[in-house]
Structure formats: structure tokens, C-alpha cells
Amino acid sequence: MSEPIPRRYPGATHLECTGTGAILESEALHGLSPEGKPLFARYDLEALRDRFRPEDLVARRSDLWRYAEVLPVRDPACMVGLGEGWTPLLPAHRLADALGLERCWVKDEGQNPTASFKARGMALAVSRALELGATELALPTAGNAGGAAAAYGAAAGLPVHVVAPRDTPAPIIEEIRALGAHLQLLDGLISDCGRVVREGVEAHGWWDLSTLKEPYRVEGKKTMGYELYEQLDGRLPDAIIYPTGGGTGLIGMWKAFDEMEALGWIGPERPRMYSVQAKGCAPMVRAWEEGREDAGFWEGATTYASGLRVPGAVGDFLILRALRESGGAAVAVSDGEMAHWVGVMGKTTGVFGAPEGGAVAAAVPRLLASGHLKNTDEVVLFNTGSGLKYAGMEPLD
Numbered sequence: 315m316s317e318p319i320p321r322r323y324p325g326a327t328h329l330e331c332t333g334t335g336a337i338l339e340s341e342a343l344h345g346l347s348p349e350g351k352p353l354f355a356r357y358d359l360e361a362l363r364d365r366f367r368p369e370d371l372v373a374r375r376s377d378l379w380r381y382a383e384v385l386p387v388r389d390p391a392c393m394v395g396l397g398e399g400w401t402p403l404l405p406a407h408r409l410a411d412a413l414g415l416e417r418c419w420v421k422d423e424g425q426n427p428t429a430s431f432k433a434r435g436m437a438l439a440v441s442r443a444l445e446l447g448a449t450e451l452a453l454p455t456a457g458n459a460g461g462a463a464a465a466y467g468a469a470a471g472l473p474v475h476v477v478a479p480r481d482t483p484a485p486i487i488e489e490i491r492a493l494g495a496h497l498q499l500l501d502g503l504i505s506d507c508g509r510v511v512r513e514g515v516e517a518h519g520w521w522d523l524s525t526l527k528e529p530y531r532v533e534g535k536k537t538m539g540y541e542l543y544e545q546l547d548g549r550l551p552d553a554i555i556y557p558t559g560g561g562t563g564l565i566g567m568w569k570a571f572d573e574m575e576a577l578g579w580i581g582p583e584r585p586r587m588y589s590v591q592a593k594g595c596a597p598m599v600r601a602w603e604e605g606r607e608d609a610g611f612w613e614g615a616t617t618y619a620s621g622l623r624v625p626g627a628v629g630d631f632l633i634l635r636a637l638r639e640s641g642g643a644a645v646a647v648s649d650g651e652m653a654h655w656v657g658v659m660g661k662t663t664g665v666f667g668a669p670e671g672g673a674v675a676a677a678v679p680r681l682l683a684s685g686h687l688k689n690t691d692e693v694v695l696f697n698t699g700s701g702l703k704y705a706g707m708e709p710l711d
């Protein structure tokens with residue numbers, strides 16, 4: 315807050331299709347590329363090399379807008395903020411002992427507005443929708459994204475339509491309603507909710523905020539990568555363990571590391587990226603084990619970790635590529651294991667994690683046993699939400 319706020323930030327130079335590399339201009343609303351693939355925002359990082367250095371960030375505001383030069387919003391008046399990002403990276407010595415690691419950290423994303431890291435993505439997507447003139451927003455959600463979209467829509471003064479499965483955790487349903495979004499509950503999965511949203515998009519011109527179907531949620535989530543670097547005093551960990559649904563956070567951090575290399579902050583070395591999924595919905599794990607480059611659809615998805623109940627992901631090939639290029643892997647754990655490790659994390663760190671955070675801890679003993687992790691690795695565990703949002707939910711397997 316101590317620096318003067320520039321009148322305008324440079325924003326993105328263009329959008330790039332992650333499938334073909336085709337280029338689109340960035341100052342109009344775009345969803346997927348013409349080829350049906352996610353679009354990435356690109357920046358003039360060469361020009362930023364001298365103007366956007368880690369030491370320039372020290373005195374900046376403690377939210378994700380500290381990285382404004384590498385974010386797409388140009389007009390500060392359109393930055394819709396509720397205090398998202400800059401969550402603590404907590405040293406977790408006793409959890410490390412319980413897991414058989416020498417060093418580990420918990421990045422506690424439950425401390426975001428709306429108590430999950432979906433706030434990061436929605437802050438950017440809603441801000442950019444506002445800046446580019448969208449008038450009504452919509453999305454299908456497995457849970458937390460709906461709460462975050464409702465919150466940022468309310469803050470921006472834009473109506474939001476949320477379509478969610480009827481068995482979404484009750485606290486999240488109450489949150490979406492309290493924040494004033496139009497909520498439709500369906501007997502089905504997030505993929506069924508997606509169909510209803512597409513109808514609304516065609517009939518009423520809603521702007522679709524679905525994961526990776528617009529270019530900016532990933533820009534909000536990538537800030538986790540920049541934060542890790544700053545919070546570890548200018549280094550990255552050996553391994554990042556991430557609970558993967560649509561994969562926006564993992565894809566976003568992987569993008570952030572490429573940007574940080576282009577900015578001259580880091581060299582070519584990268585953390586190993588590990589995806590954790592639920593045994594009852596593990597399309598990335600199945601594709602990983604079969605050595606495939608895309609994941610296809612998982613039939614009959616079930617898990618109480620609603621953020622992981624994503625049977626098909628439009629960014630599957632980007633997730634699998636990041637795992638492969640980083641030397642990581644994908645593993646599945648049961649709901650029972652998640653619940654057990656939510657308890658261990660709670661007792662050893664003071665963080666009441668979401669089931670997705672429990673899943674990440676549950677993966678560590680397996681990754682140690684399989685030799686993917688060494689006990690000397692410095693490991694970051696992502697707790698992506700607060701356990702409070704899952705009140706009343708029970709493990710399903």
C-alpha cells in the first residue's frame with residue numbers, strides 16, 4: 315500500500331491457444347480457443363525484467379494484486395478484491411514427523427476469502443469480466459467455486475448464476491445463497507451442471523466462468539507459485555503436492571514458474587509436481603498410469619472431497635504435461651485416508667483442513683514408499699480449503 319497505485323497496468327499482450335499456439339487479442343472476452351482448448355494470457359516479460367523484481371515486491375499490499383504486472387487487469391478500479399492470496403506458508407515440523415519427512419510446509423489456502431483457494435481464480439475472472447463488459451456471470455460448480463463466484467460477483471455488482479449438484483456440502487449451499495447468487499441444484503455431477511450453464515450462455519448471454527473455459531481463473535491461481543518463491547526467500551521447494559480436480563492451480567503454478575524464469579528470477583530447475591485425486595474419481599491417475607496424454611471421462615465419480623469430484627477436465631493434457639515435465643506423478647487415496655489425515659494435520663499443525671488437504675497428506679507415505687519422494691525433500695502440501703466448509707460430510711470409501 316506504500317507505493318503510489320499506477321493509473322493502468324500493462325496487462326496481457328495477447329492470448330495463446332494451449333493446443334495450437336494460435337494467437338488471439340486479449341482485450342475482448344474470449345472463452346476457449348477456436349480449437350476448443352484453454353487460452354493462456356501472455357505478457358511482455360522481457361520488458362518487465364528490469365521493472366518487476368522480487369525486491370520490488372517487499373513493501374507491496376499483502377494480497378495477490380502485489381503481482382499486478384503479471385496479471386491481466388489493467389484498470390485498478392476493476393480489481394475486485396476481498397483480501398485474496400498471500401496466505402501463510404506454515405512450517406509443519408510435527409506433521410513432517412508424522413509423515414516421515416524432514417521438512418514440510420503447509421500452504422494454508424483455507425485462509426482465503428470464502429475459505430478456499432477458489433477465491434484467487436474468481437478474483438481475477440470476475441475482475442476481468444467486469445473490465446471487459448460482461449453483464450451476467452454463470453458457472454457449474456462442485457462446490458467452492460460457486461461460493462467464490464457468488465462473493466466476487468456480489469463485490470463487483472454483477473449477477474451470478476450457479477448450478478451445483480444437490481449433494482454439495484450444506485455450508486457451501488448456504489454461502490452461495492447468502493451471497494445473493496441465483497442457485498440451481500441438480501441431481502448429477504459438475505459435468506451435468508455444465509450442460510445447464512451452456513444452455514444459459516446460449517439463451518441469455520451469460521459469461522461462462524467454468525474452470526479453464528475462460529483464460530483468467532488460472533491467472534489468479536498462478537499467484538500461488540509466485541508466493542511460494544517469495545515465502546521461501548527466493549527458492550522453490552523440491553516437491554509440491556496438490557489435490558487435483560480441474561487442475562487450475564497446478565497448471566497455474568507451472569505457468570508461473572515459466573514466467574519467473576523468463577523474468578530472470580529462477581533458472582530452468584522446477585519442483586516436482588504431484589497430483590492427488592480421490593480413488594472414486596481419479597481420471598488423471600488412470601491416464602498417468604497408462605502413460606496417456608489426455609485423461610478422458612471418469613464414470614460414476616464419488617468422493618466426499620467435492621473439489622476432487624471432477625470427472626472430466628478440459629485442461630487434462632496440461633496437467634499431465636506438467637507432471638511429466640517436472641518428474642512428478644499422480645496418486646489416488648481413499649476418502650477414509652483423507653479423513654484420517656485431516657485429523658493428523660489438525661492435531662499437528664492447528665490447521666483444520668478440507669478433505670482435499672487431507673488427501674495431500676495421505677499421498678506422502680505412498681510417495682515415500684514408491685521412492686517418488688525422499689525423506690530429505692523439502693515438500694509443500696497444499697491445504698486448499700477450510701474443513702468448516704464440509705461440516706456434516708462423511709467419507710464415502
Ligand SMILES: *Cc1c(COP(=O)(O)O)cnc(C)c1O
Nearest residue numbers: 559560561562563621670698699
Ligand atoms: C476446486 C478445489 C480443488 C481442486 O482444484 P483445481 O485447481 O481445480 O484442481 C481442490 N481443493 C478444494 C478445496 C477445491 O475447492
